[in-house]
Amino acid sequence: MPEHVDIEILDRGAAMAVRLPDGARRRFHAVWLRDNAWDEATRAPGNGQRRITLADIPADTRIAAARIEAGQVQVTFEPENRTIAYDAAWLAAHAYDRPERRSPGWTAPEIETWDAGLGASIPVADFQAVRRDRAALGGWLRGVRRYGFGKLTGGPVESEALLGVAALFGYVRETNYGRHFEVRTEVNPTNLAYTGLGLQAHTDNPYRDPVPTLQILYCLENSAEGGENMVVDGFRAAERLRAESPEGFDLLTRHCARFEYAGEAGVCLRSRRPMIELAPDGELVAIRFNNRSAAAITDVPYEHMAAYYAAYRRFGEIIDDTAMEVTFKLAPGECFIVDNTRVLHARKGYSGAGSRWLQGCYADKDGLLSTLAAIESQPRKAA
Structure with missing residues (x-):
């Protein structure tokens, strides 16, 4: 020393x-x-x-x-x-004696927020490569941690192949939808995801506590016209709202929204959480935004409700801004993963001609971060 x-x-x-x-x-x-x-x-x-x-x-x-x-x-x-x-x-x-003051909405150093300009920085890897090579897997997981989403190409075109993606870093989280679920048009669907309608950018299952923190969507067929996937960085959207309207940002962090799902017999899921969630020290930790699952908001005082709804509307407008979205169309054998506490995903509408079949499942971020930490802690081999 x-x-x-x-x-x-x-x-x-x-x-x-x-x-x-x-x-x-x-x-x-x-x-x-x-x-x-x-x-x-x-x-x-x-x-x-x-x-x-x-x-x-x-x-x-x-x-x-x-x-x-x-x-x-x-x-x-x-x-x-x-x-x-x-x-x-x-x-x-591990020093905690630091003079800096952090304003509400700060993010950890390993996180980088983004908008439509992300472009070539999207974390993309080959499924076979990350399955064989721990270093390649670590590089891809590092990108997912940084940007909140990533893509894999070159996977097998077979049912339940997405379970192998989850096994790369963790475990499937089973819900009332099963270990995995089908995303294709259904008659009398239990969820609007199972129609050809376009869907606003949203986080999944905001009515759960805790929410599934990762979602995987895996493409098996995609010959329908339309149906492109879109992702939006909810953390960047929150940053924009904070810059435009600190008061509106404060309202969406201080007051709880409510979410509910009761689309199946024997299922009634409810949660009460802010749309923009901060840790006690102001760190931006989660976004919950899903118009389809929003219940009546009853936790905002009368004198703040009008301003709350104005902030809610503006947050939605920022999320819907095309300057915020990254759009892509999956081919069979491709998939993407999102941090469901941060990145909102959406889908453009698609026609009845052709076919579109995706499978989805949930997993949890602690497994991904654990696998990444284990890889990063391994000694590097000499070149």
């Missing part, structure tokens, strides 16, 4: 300040450091899970001494009289 790293004990041991190798001076509380220790008495070596609870850490924990030794920050805690080593790079990566 470079010699310029220095340590100062603060508030009679309640915290310490460390100047890390990147030059930043970061403060850490004693209880936080003790809770995040990686010694074998605190964490299981095999899986990294904590062996102790917070109640096992004395409430009066303080830092008695701290020094640099063998390239690590050695911290001695009282009243346990235990010395624990911390890697400086780990402390830098």
Whole structure:
């Protein structure tokens, strides 16, 4: 560790300040450091899970001494009289002593919002390549994480092939629609998706808690005229609304909409969530927008309802703006995946001539992110 790293004990041991190798001076509380220790008495070596609870850490924990030794920050805690080593790079990566203020609607660094100009940046990969090569799979999943959607080409043209796509990174999430569902014209359909009508850009199943966080749509036949797929970045739409109308953005984040589906016997699904959902610290985490499944909005005070509806209308207009959409037509053996908490998908109407047969299924983002993290944590092979 470079010699310029220095340590100062603060508030009679309640915290310490460390100047890390990147030059930043970061403060850490004693209880936080003790809770995040990686010694074998605190964490299981095999899986990294904590062996102790917070109640096992004395409430009066303080830092008695701290020094640099063998390239690590050695911290001695009282009243346990235990010395624990911390890697400086780990402390830098997990520092929480940051001065920056984030405005509501901020997004994580690995996310990039987009509009119709996305073009060649669409994450596209060959199904056989990502199935054989973990590095290729990681590259594709990284793109899906960044943009919220991606395409695969070169897949088999056979029923239930989409289940193999889900198996690349996780598991199918079964719902009342089954492990997978058919998207083609039906007589007396249980859902408007099973007609030839065009569909406004929407997120799926907003009436569930939690919603399925990923959706896969896989093409088996597509000779009908029309029926192109469209995707819209809901996060970019939210950013546009915030820039145009901070008040409208605030209304759609502070008040819950309601969604409902009761299109089948024995099924009545309901949820109550904002159309634009923020984490407590203002991070933009989810969009729920689906006019077909919207129920009566009853959680907005009378004095704000007119302004809420104006914001709702404007949000829909932004989503419908062709400058926001990426459009493509799937060929048999092709599919696309969307982050259903972020990217809205739509379909243009199609004629009765020819055929259009897609299959869809749901999965969850935690499996995709877990697979990607595992790939990224693997050592790279020398070229």
